[in-house]
Amino acid sequence: MSHFLKAAQLIDGTGHAPLRDPLVEIAGGRILSVRQGPAPEGAKVQEFPGGTILPGLIETHSHLNLPGNGLTLEEAMREGPEVMLATAMGNAATALRAGITTIRDLGAFGTTSISARRAIELGYAEGARIMACGQPITITGGHTWYMGGEADGEDGLRLKVRQMIKDGADFIKVMGSGGGTLGTMAWRPAYSLPEMQAIVGESHRNGRMVTVHCLCAEAIDIAITAGVDQIEHAGFITGPGTQSYDPAVADRLAASGIPVTSTLAVCGTILNALRALESPRPDQVAFLDRWVKTLAMNMDHGRKLREAGVRFVAGTDAGWRYTSFDSLVQELELLEQIGMSRGEAIHAATGFAAEAIHLDGRGTLAEGMAADILVSPGDPLADLDALRDLSLILKDGVSVMPAGRAAMNPVAASCPA
Ligand SMILES: [Zn+2]
Numbered sequence: 001m002s003h004f005l006k007a008a009q010l011i012d013g014t015g016h017a018p019l020r021d022p023l024v025e026i027a028g029g030r031i032l033s034v035r036q037g038p039a040p041e042g043a044k045v046q047e048f049p050g051g052t053i054l055p056g057l058i059e060t061h062s063h064l065n066l067p068g069n070g071l072t073l074e075e076a077m078r079e080g081p082e083v084m085l086a087t088a089m090g091n092a093a094t095a096l097r098a099g100i101t102t103i104r105d106l107g108a109f110g111t112t113s114i115s116a117r118r119a120i121e122l123g124y125a126e127g128a129r130i131m132a133c134g135q136p137i138t139i140t141g142g143h144t145w146y147m148g149g150e151a152d153g154e155d156g157l158r159l160k161v162r163q164m165i166k167d168g169a170d171f172i173k174v175m176g177s178g179g180g181t182l183g184t185m186a187w188r189p190a191y192s193l194p195e196m197q198a199i200v201g202e203s204h205r206n207g208r209m210v211t212v213h214c215l216c217a218e219a220i221d222i223a224i225t226a227g228v229d230q231i232e233h234a235g236f237i238t239g240p241g242t243q244s245y246d247p248a249v250a251d252r253l254a255a256s257g258i259p260v261t262s263t264l265a266v267c268g269t270i271l272n273a274l275r276a277l278e279s280p281r282p283d284q285v286a287f288l289d290r291w292v293k294t295l296a297m298n299m300d301h302g303r304k305l306r307e308a309g310v311r312f313v314a315g316t317d318a319g320w321r322y323t324s325f326d327s328l329v330q331e332l333e334l335l336e337q338i339g340m341s342r343g344e345a346i347h348a349a350t351g352f353a354a355e356a357i358h359l360d361g362r363g364t365l366a367e368g369m370a371a372d373i374l375v376s377p378g379d380p381l382a383d384l385d386a387l388r389d390l391s392l393i394l395k396d397g398v399s400v401m402p403a404g405r406a407a408m409n410p411v412a413a414s415c416p417a
Contacts, residue, residue, distance in 0.1 A: 002027035003044040005053055005392075007375060010034065013055040013350035013364035015343065018381065022053060026371045029397035033367050048375050048391055054346065055365050056101025056372030056395060057387075058353035059328050061232060061261045061315025064088035064116060064130070065108045065147075068324040070273060073181055077109065077146040084109050088116035091318070091325045092127025097403035098326030099387065101372035101395045103128040104315075104357055106173050106211070106232065107136030109147045114168045126400065131357065133173035134164045136213070137199065139190045143179035143213065154198035157191075161202040171358070172203040174228075176212040177219035177237075180320070186215040187237045189222050196226035209358050211261075217246040224256045230356055234260045234310070236301055241290070243297045245304055254309035259356040262348070264302060264334035265327045266317035267295035273322040302338040312340075313356045314349035326403060329387045342381050371397035 002025050010022035012034065023039055025032040039045045065084040066076045068091070079087075088108065095103045105113040117130035135149030137160050142150070151160030161172055176191060178184030191199070196212075203210045204227075212223040215235035223231055234253065238244045253260070274280065274288040306312065314335060316327045332345040340348070354363025362370045373394040378386030390402040 001044070002032055003046065004039045005046050005048070005373065005375065006039065007048040007051040007053045009052050009379070009381075010365060011052060011054040011343070011346055011350075011381070012366065013347065013354075015347035015351060017343075018052070024053060024365065024373070026373075026394070026397050029371050031365060031367060031369050031371050031373075034365055046392070048377065050377065051391060052376045052379055052381075052386070053365070054374050054376070054380065055350040055363055056374055056393070057099050057328055057349045058357070058359065058363060059095060059100045059103045059128070059315060059318060059325075059349075060313050060353050060357055061106050061263055061317050062091070062095070062103050062325065063107055063317070063319035064091045064103070064105045064113050066319030067091075068269075068319045068322065068327075070322050072321070073144065073146065081110050081112055085112045085115055088112055089119065089125050089127060092116060092120060092130060093125070094325040094403070095128040095318070096126065096393065096395060096400055098328065099374045099390050099393055099402070100128045100325070100328055101393070102131065102354075102359060102362060103318075103325075104131040106133060106213075107144055107147055107149070108132065108134070110135065111167050117168075129395070131170045131359065132168070133171050133211075134167045134169040136173040136175055137161070137164070138175035141183065142190050143175040143177070143181045143184045143186075145181065149175075152195075154194055157195055157198045158202045161199055161206070161208075165206050165208060169208065171209045171211065172199065174199055174210060174212045176223050177215045179213060179215055186235070187239050187242075188216065189219040191222065193222050193225055196222050196228070200226045200228055217249040220249050220253060224252055224258060228258065229358075230259050230261065230313075232261045232315070233263050234301075234305060235298070243301070245301050247304075247308070250305050250308040250310065253305070257311070259311050259313050259352070260305065261315035262302060262312045262331060262335055263315055263317040264295070264298055264338070265331040266320050266323050267291055267298055268330055268334055269316075269322040269324065269327055271295060299334070299338055302335075306339050311352070312348055313353045314345065329384060332384050332387070336384060342384055345384065346380060
């Protein structure tokens with residue numbers, strides 16, 4: 001038995017102009033048709049006058065093990081794998097209730113993200129559908145090594161890729177430079193070009209895409225040459241606390257067509273959290289000052305990369321520091337601030353995100369696609385904030401209770417000591 005959704009407009013996730021007066025027919029968790037006009041006589045119809053129908057959002061960069069409440073990676077990783085799995089389940093539920101029907105995990109401890117994916121697939125727990133890489137592959141002592149992904153040398157990396165696939169990885173994540181883990185160097189590439197080529201060759205031979213965390217220009221350059229499928233962050237860090245945009249590498253990145261995950265909100269949520277403190281200590285003020293500067297640089301580089309022709313998909317780095325699992329709307333607002341239209345920002349979290357992460361059958365609303373559908377009572381093309389207020393969330397056609405505006409993007413009260 002099919003049922004229908006009616007609203008004022010429909011954003012189909014392809015980046016095209018909205019469809020006025022849409023009628024969406026759903027049955028068995030799939031979309032049977034998207035058309036205009038009235039529903040058939042006697043049909044079961046849910047009407048949302050003035051509302052907008054759009055695809056469920058896709059969060060392309062998260063770490064489901066991490067609480068996103070201000071803890072550092074080192075602090076969060078002191079918990080055992082059972083706590084990490086429970087944390088992942090809670091985060092997947094938070095994401096779904098914020099309208100994120102698919103969430104991609106970009107690195108977790110052991111097999112915890114893969115187990116979380118399984119429990120949700122089986123229907124034993126409610127949560128966003130998970131795409132998981134298992135452990136992020138990293139050099140010995142490299143960024144996030146605590147998660148168990150250390151591997152070095154061409155043979156060692158081929159073996160590690162095979163192990164991740166054996167564990168059930170949907171795709172392969174590589175730490176191509178250092179990052180926020182203590183003792184790593186974000187301004188230096190982690191792997192040599194032959195090592196990166198070994199990872200890409202072995203992954204592609206097994207039908208898995210590769211995405212690479214890159215915080216410096218040289219790492220981006222190696223990733224492009226090795227033929228990776230996606231780049232995370234695309235930062236231009238040159239040393240502790242310094243960045244310098246590299247136009248030649250940016251042009252190469254644009255020409256490659258490799259999509260980049262934006263992760264702007266990871267700094268934005270830190271600012272929100274620290275600004276919410278009533279009487280911050282001097283060290284907290286210094287910390288805030290540092291992140292104000294970092295966000296400003298990241299926004300400037302994001303704007304320049306976009307102007308150079310680089311295509312962004314939306315991802316927040318949820319879990320990292322203060323980035324909660326309902327922060328994706330903030331990411332879209334920051335993408336608007338670097339020059340995207342609101343329609344383009346929504347495309348970056350729906351159809352284009354699905355294309356970039358090789359998520360088939362989802363991300364757009366059309367006949368035969370999964371019924372991952374949101375309805376906002378407002379118009380997100382007029383104000384992206386309308387995405388914080390959802391009247392309906394369907395995942396595979398099954399209705400989920402929205403979190404509600406008041407619960408969205410909570411600002412963490414805690415702060416690093
Ligand atoms: Zn990350």
